[in-house]
Each structure stands twice: as C-alpha cells, then as structure tokens.
C-alpha cells in the first residue's frame with residue numbers, strides 16, 4: 001500500500017477555486033485591491049488579531065516584520081537552529097545577526113531556558129518557531145521584555161487557551177507555501193500583529209516604502225500577497241479547522257495503534273492544540289527505519305538533518321569562538337523522522353504505517 005508523506009488534496013475545492021480565479025482575472029485587480037484586503041480581514045478575524053498584512057512569502061514576512069519591530073544592522077536576533085533555514089536567513093538579510101539557541105528534542109521547540117542562554121545586551125528580538133505545528137512557549141518568553149516574532153509558518157490554526165498561534169507574541173509571520181496547513185497555489189505570506197504601528201510599517205515596507213507611489217520614505221521591498229493567491233486562500237480558510245481536526249485524529253489513531261511503542265512521538269505543548277504540519281517522531285536509527293518503510297511503500301523523511309547553525313551559508317554569522325553547543329538540536333537533527341500525515345490519511349493507511357514500523361523492529 002502506498003502511503004504518502006503529505007496526505008492532502010484540494011481536488012474537492014478545485015471547481016470553486018477555478019471560479020474565484022476566473023473572477024479575479026476578469027476584475028483586472030491583480031496587485032493588492034479588494035481580494036487581498038478581504039483575505040487580510042478574514043485571516044485577522046480567524047486568528048483574533050487586529051491586523052493582517054499580506055506579503056509575498058513567509059520568508060519576507062519574517063524579514064519585513066523584524067524590520068517593523070525595529071531590528072536593524074548589527075542587532076542580534078535569537079532563533080532556534082532546528083528549524084527551516086529561512087527563520088535565520090530572514091534576520092541575516094536585514095543585516096542582523098542570528099544567534100542560535102537550542103530546542104527541547106521532545107517538543108522540537110525552544111524553551112524559556114534555551115532562549116535565555118542566548119540573550120545578550122545586543123538582543124533586539126526573539127523568534128520562536130512553532131515547529132511541525134507544535135506551539136513554542138511564547139508566553140514564557142514575554143518575561144525577557146523583548147519583541148517576540150512568532151514564526152507561525154508551520155502552525156496555522158494551532159491554539160493555546162483559546163488563542164491562536166500568531167497572536168501570542170508581538171507579531172507573527174505566516175507562510176501560505178502549498179505544503180503548509182493553509183497553502184495556496186504558489187507562494188504567499190502574511191504578517192499578523194495587534195500593534196498598529198508595526199502593521200503600518202509592514203504595509204509601507206511591502207510596497208517599496210511608499211504610501212502614495214510619489215514619496216519613498218524607506219528602502220523597502222516589492223513583496224505583496226498576490227490577489228490570485230488571496231482568492232484561493234479565501235476558499236480554503238474555512239476548511240482549515242476541519243483539516244487540523246483530522247490531522248489531530250490521525251495522531252490519535254497512531255497513538256491508539258501503539259506507534260508510541262515503536263518510535264518516540266513528539267510531545268505536544270502543554271495546554272496547546274498541535275496542528276501536525278508534520279508528524280515527526282524520534283528513533284535511534286531513523287535511516288534504517290525509513291528504508292524499511294520505503295520497501296512497503298510508506299514515505300518518511302528526516303528534516304533539518306544539518307541544523308541551521310551548521311549550514312555553510314551561516315558560517316560568517318557564528319561567534320568567533322566557533323559554533324554554539326546545542327545538544328538538543330543535534331539530537332533532534334540526528335533522530336527525527338517524519339511519518340505520513342494529513343487530513344486525507346485513511347485508517348487503513350495509519351494501520352499500514354504502524355505495521356511497517358513494527359516489521360523487523362528490534
């Protein structure tokens with residue numbers, strides 16, 4: 001039985017998407033305009049945030065939000081090393097220095113302790129990542145008194161105590177890359193915040209630092225959420241909670257079938273609703289396990305095997321004394337394996353994954 005790593009499908013929604021794309025094509029309003037504004041409003045309402053500003057992608061959302069929070073050249077930004085490269089890259093592209101902190105390999109997220117160890121008098125912002133859909137402890141980071149930019153790219157729809165990921169810090173960056181929990185038919189992103197000034201500055205920066213196309217008050221970006229993508233996202237946003245519910249049901253089915261005796265599933269954050277962007281577990285020999293799964297048609301893959309602080313592109317940002325010691329990161333990188341997940345995963349496929357993990361296991 002073939003079991004894909006990403007069990008998602010937009011087939012059911014394609015007719016409606018095609019209709020809405022045709023509407024936008026006919027409208028002639030392709031850059032910003034009513035479709036983007038409507039999505040921004042709907043997404044802000046969904047999250048319970050004051051403002052949403054659509055941008056070109058999640059990486060730009062991070063860079064632009066950092067600048068809007070007042071981060072600039074020479075400033076330090078604390079980021080986990082066990083994340084997608086873009087989290088740190090976004091700080092580097094605005095001239096800031098990413099300072100890498102460790103993660104707890106059980107949750108794959110930063111903790112207040114790992115962040116605290118990376119703080120210096122030059123720290124200007126903290127970027128916790130809700131990795132794989134699990135909530136980072138953003139509330140505990142508030143005590144450091146620094147701006148917090150949530151990297152919520154993998155956690156659209158996750159909640160804790162009735163609040164959505166993306167409304168726990170000062171601002172948040174979202175990505176609508178097709179594989180994310182809410183994805184479009186191409187690139188897209190958004191910055192979300194309750195802070196009026198931050199939202200205003202993000203709006204300025206995404207359009208070359210100009211409000212009126214006459215006066216350019218900052219050096220900005222050309223980075224806007226496309227009206228066509230906004231139309232797609234407006235069709236899909238009402239589906240998100242149902243999809244995330246099904247992702248959690250798949251995780252529960254894995255647990256019921258005894259997957260926890262074969263691998264170490266990631267531990268959901270206290271009081272949080274995980275949205276399982278990926279279902280990532282740890283195993284002492286993930287490559288052997290994934291090879292065994294592949295023989296039975298079950299897709300699995302390790303993420304971030306080389307963590308960001310060991311990537312060649314980050315070499316010049318490391319302290320002169322050498323790379324930091326991040327044992328939790330090294331453990332997460334060496335042992336993680338993502339198993340099939342998605343709203344379309346069937347009961348039979350769940351059983352096949354568990355059976356494949358059990359076959360030949362020692």
Ligand SMILES: *Cc1c(COP(=O)(O)O)cnc(C)c1O
Nearest residue numbers: 057058059084086087153175177
């Ligand atoms: C996908 C992702 C990004 C970047 O989003 P893009 O839209 O691809 O630029 C940033 N951070 C994390 C954790 C991501 O998963």
